[in-house]
Amino acid sequence: MLTVRDITCVRGHRPLFAPASFELAPGQALHLQGDNGVGKTSLLRVICGLSPAHSGEVLWQGRPVREVASSFRQSLFYLGHALSLKEELSALENLLLDAAMAGRSLEAPQALQALRELGLQGREHLPVRVMSQGQKRRVALARLSVSPARLWVLDEPLVALDVRALAQLRQRLARHVLGGGLLLLTSHQALSLDLPDQPVPLRSLRLEVAR
Amino acid sequence: MMTAFWAVVRRDLLLALRRKTEVLTAVFFFVVVAALFPLGIGPEPHTLRQIAPGVLWVGAMLSSMLALQRLFEADYHDGTLEQMVLSPTPLPLLMAAKLLAHWLLSGVPLVLLAPALGLQFDLAAESLWTLSLTLLLGTPVLSLVGGIGAALTLGVRGGGVLLSLLVLPLFVPVLVFGAGAVEAQVSGLGAQAHVSILMAMLLPAAFFSPWACAAAVRIAVE
Numbered sequence: 001m002l003t004v005r006d007i008t009c010v011r012g013h014r015p016l017f018a019p020a021s022f023e024l025a026p027g028q029a030l031h032l033q034g035d036n037g038v039g040k041t042s043l044l045r046v047i048c049g050l051s052p053a054h055s056g057e058v059l060w061q062g063r064p065v066r067e068v069a070s071s072f073r074q075s076l077f078y079l080g081h082a083l084s085l086k087e088e089l090s091a092l093e094n095l096l097l098d099a100a101m102a103g104r105s106l107e108a109p110q111a112l113q114a115l116r117e118l119g120l121q122g123r124e125h126l127p128v129r130v131m132s133q134g135q136k137r138r139v140a141l142a143r144l145s146v147s148p149a150r151l152w153v154l155d156e157p158l159v160a161l162d163v164r165a166l167a168q169l170r171q172r173l174a175r176h177v178l179g180g181g182l183l184l185l186t187s188h189q190a191l192s193l194d195l196p197d198q199p200v201p202l203r204s205l206r207l208e209v210a211r
Numbered sequence: 212m213m214t215a216f217w218a219v220v221r222r223d224l225l226l227a228l229r230r231k232t233e234v235l236t237a238v239f240f241f242v243v244v245a246a247l248f249p250l251g252i253g254p255e256p257h258t259l260r261q262i263a264p265g266v267l268w269v270g271a272m273l274s275s276m277l278a279l280q281r282l283f284e285a286d287y288h289d290g291t292l293e294q295m296v297l298s299p300t301p302l303p304l305l306m307a308a309k310l311l312a313h314w315l316l317s318g319v320p321l322v323l324l325a326p327a328l329g330l331q332f333d334l335a336a337e338s339l340w341t342l343s344l345t346l347l348l349g350t351p352v353l354s355l356v357g358g359i360g361a362a363l364t365l366g367v368r369g370g371g372v373l374l375s376l377l378v379l380p381l382f383v384p385v386l387v388f389g390a391g392a393v394e395a396q397v398s399g400l401g402a403q404a405h406v407s408i409l410m411a412m413l414l415p416a417a418f419f420s421p422w423a424c425a426a427a428v429r430i431a432v433e
Binding site for chain 1: 212214215217218219221222225226229230285288289290291293294295296297298299300305432433
């Protein structure tokens, strides 16, 4: 359970958005919306613990994130604007080293499977440098399939994806939510996670400019 | 926890292998500086023996400063540092891994090359040993202390110049005692005192630097 209470961010003496509050329980998804520059990314970074909030607090399982930092980070998957991919390494190496750096074990077959799920078969051993923007994002998103994290915080995950990759990603997100995961994402596109045979609840929250 | 440590070391070494030029530039710089001095000064063995410790140590110091700038730069720009901050593994441990990988790539080649370059200066065998030993103790200090500077100047425009200004005064004691040890050996006094002082610099640097780097990186990704 993630609880966000009256978070505000200040940039250069100016508050970004009106205090934001919401709760996210297991099996719930929240779509964060708002105009450009209203502070969606800033809010996500505050929730993850990358930047400090000006005021308000973030609770994980009912306790301030600061106190339970280790267990919070174990349950967190964050994808920001920077994809943290190494251009010189292949897609597969990126995935494997990424898992190892997070202290998880990941076998090559699993990683290959995750890359294929996102339509990257035949490109597993290509250096990321030669990939297109969309393919790079797919490699970054392939981490979702091998991540044991329960809370997914995704900043604009739909950018640069083609129709098929979009469908695959939506399905992956829907399965995560149905499996009891928590999902928090921002996107400017209208988004529905419904599977053909099952509706998946997706709330949306609009960040308003602070007055 | 140690898997993450070794994963970072492995990853940085692998990356260096894929973009060799960056590593080779700094090492090549050291070789060129040390090789040109005897040519420029002339073949008078006594003069060469006298300037050898200083030239080799200044070369090593400048070479490791050249390598410093890329310590965190790439990871900062592609978002890897953010992921490290959010990793369940303690950040100082990951920083220690990065510093170790950096030293393996920028310090160890200098330690290995120095005796060969020292021959050009007509240094005796014991002096060559002392040179390698002081570099073995001194270059990690340069990596560790310089790493703090590199982390502090992340994302700053013109960070390269600032970094040099920031770390140079901190490098001077290492230079003084590193070159001093070789000089003492050459003049027959024995290098033990200098080596002990280098050791005394290395231990606290190794202990505190990962923490300082972690704090600086947290500020940089904020």
